[in-house]
Amino acid sequence: MKITRVETFMVAPRWLFVRLETNDGVVGWGEASLEGHSDAVRTVVEQFAEYLVGSDPGRIEDHWQVMTKSGFYRGGPVFGSAVAGIDQALWDIKGKALGVPVHDLLGGAVRDRIRMYGWAGGDDPSGITDAIQAQLDVGLTAVKMNASGKMGPIGTVAEIDGVLERVAAAREVLGPDRDVAVDFHGRFTLANARRIAPLLEPLRPFFIEEPVVPENSHLIRQFAQATSIPIATGERLYNRQDFLPVLQAGIAVAQPDLSHAGGISEVRRIAALAEVYDVQLAPHCPLGPIALAACLQVGFATPNFLIQEQSIGIHYNQGAELLDYVLDKSPLRFVNGNIERLTGPGLGIEVDEAAVRSADARGHTWRSPLWRHSDGSVAEW
CATH class of the missing domain: 3.20.20.120 (Enolase-like C-terminal domain)
Known part of the structure; x- marks a missing residue:
């Protein structure tokens, strides 16, 4: 089994879904939602896709190691969220291929x-x-x-x-x-x-x-x-x-x-x-x-x-x-x-792919609110 396609979907209200497809027809879904920064995470997922396409989806730990350690710059919420969405999708594929829940x-x-x-x-x-x-x-x-x-x-x-x-x-x-x-x-x-x-x-x-x-x-x-x-x-x-x-x-x-x-x-x-x-x-x-x-x-x-x-x-x-x-x-x-x-x-759920694709066509632009104190300085949201 090989990964043939990696897709991302920016869907309301503020989420980013990841879809991995294999040559055997098994599809895995993950969620790389980083509230307010979906565009940045989507770009990182697309970069990881260059490595993932053509690889064996069953080697989950090896893929995790490559995605988190092969780059000189690593860690943080954007890279972590991109890895998270892909990792979830790989576990989804593994469970579906074997016919068992991930747990x-x-x-x-x-x-x-x-x-x-x-x-x-x-x-x-x-x-x-x-x-x-x-x-x-x-x-x-x-x-x-x-x-x-x-x-x-x-x-x-x-x-x-x-x-x-x-x-x-x-x-x-x-x-x-x-x-x-x-x-x-x-x-x-x-x-x-x-x-x-x-x-x-x-x-x-x-x-x-x-x-x-x-x-x-x-x-x-x-x-x-x-x-x-x-x-x-x-x-x-x-x-x-x-x-x-x-x-x-x-x-x-x-x-x-x-x-x-x-x-x-x-x-x-x-x-x-x-x-x-x-x-x-x-x-x-x-x-x-x-x-x-x-x-x-x-x-x-x-x-x-x-x-x-x-x-x-x-x-x-x-x-x-x-x-x-x-x-x-x-x-x-x-x-x-x-x-x-x-x-x-x-993962134990059936994603409504038609609804996801339709929502992605509309996209979302959710951003964290900006709060200020009475003196005009920035307040923690």
């Missing part, structure tokens, strides 16, 4: 279902309870919310009280048996995060996510020493080497993104490294169905897997929803707040 190739299932969570706002103080109730109404038992919108370097009393009020409102709707994760989204300075976290402890968040920007990962240890709330981070870390310092610093939940951090191959290694530090895996995935399926395949075969993010109903999804690009929606339906073990070959 069987990763050692077999260690669980029968994966708990899911959905997004419930938080930037704006209005509507948080309704947003959470909507997630509960579709059967989820956990949500994630942003702690705040734009946040000053040292929060005002009103800003700090606003965070506490929103999380308290969430806890009231959820009760004691369901969970809320609170995403600081890198919007907080260390001083601000250390000040607010102890105030949140009585509300018992599931975890606090990205308490500081990833460039300041060397500060995570100081934050961990300031609170008993589990700390999660990792959506902007792209390999094992990036994760090692935060694991050593005391995070509780590692959140690599399978569309940014080298795909299934590298995230499996990140999960194994995390297990050494008694850290759970909860992949970041506010993306499309292919990325979600890849996350689930890893989750079914990973002992230290905690919970899975997904994007159904998220505010970014304008112009398309996660399930719009799959033919059979049933494998990704929630059952009592979970997704049951995927049993189809490869």
Whole structure:
């Protein structure tokens, strides 16, 4: 079997799909979505295609090594996302060729279902309870919310009280048996995060996510020493080497993104490294169905897997929803707040190729918002 064609598809709302075709007619799909930078990733995928066409798709690890190590300049989100999309597609081909789901190739299932969570706002103080109730109404038992919108370097009393009020409102709707994760989204300075976290402890968040920007990962240890709330981070870390310092610093939940951090191959290694530090895996995935399926395949075969993010109903999804690009929606339906073990070959979903090609003809131009503080300086989004 040889790879004969590599294609990319830029589809709404902000995703980039990768399609690998073989001379035997087996097609593999991956997702290389890097929010706001799809054009750059598409170019790198096209460069990798020069190497991939004519090669054996079954040599997944060798291809991963070539794509990540043969260039003098390497690493980072653009290269990592290009590798991730291709890696997912190679695993999809391998599973389809052998007639088994990817998790069987990763050692077999260690669980029968994966708990899911959905997004419930938080930037704006209005509507948080309704947003959470909507997630509960579709059967989820956990949500994630942003702690705040734009946040000053040292929060005002009103800003700090606003965070506490929103999380308290969430806890009231959820009760004691369901969970809320609170995403600081890198919007907080260390001083601000250390000040607010102890105030949140009585509300018992599931975890606090990205308490500081990833460039300041060397500060995570100081934050961990300031609170008993589990700390999660990792959506902007792209390999094992990036994760090692935060694991050593005391995070509780590692959140690599399978569309940014080298795909299934590298995230499996990140999960194994995390297990050494008694850290759970909860992949970041506010993306499309292919990325979600890849996350689930890893989750079914990973002992230290905690919970899975997904994007159904998220505010970014304008112009398309996660399930719009799959033919059979049933494998990704929630059952009592979970997704049951995927049993189809490869990634376990059937991509609607006609819908993808049609969407690519329209494309997308999604960009991250630009925020500014009241004095005109740039604010963290």
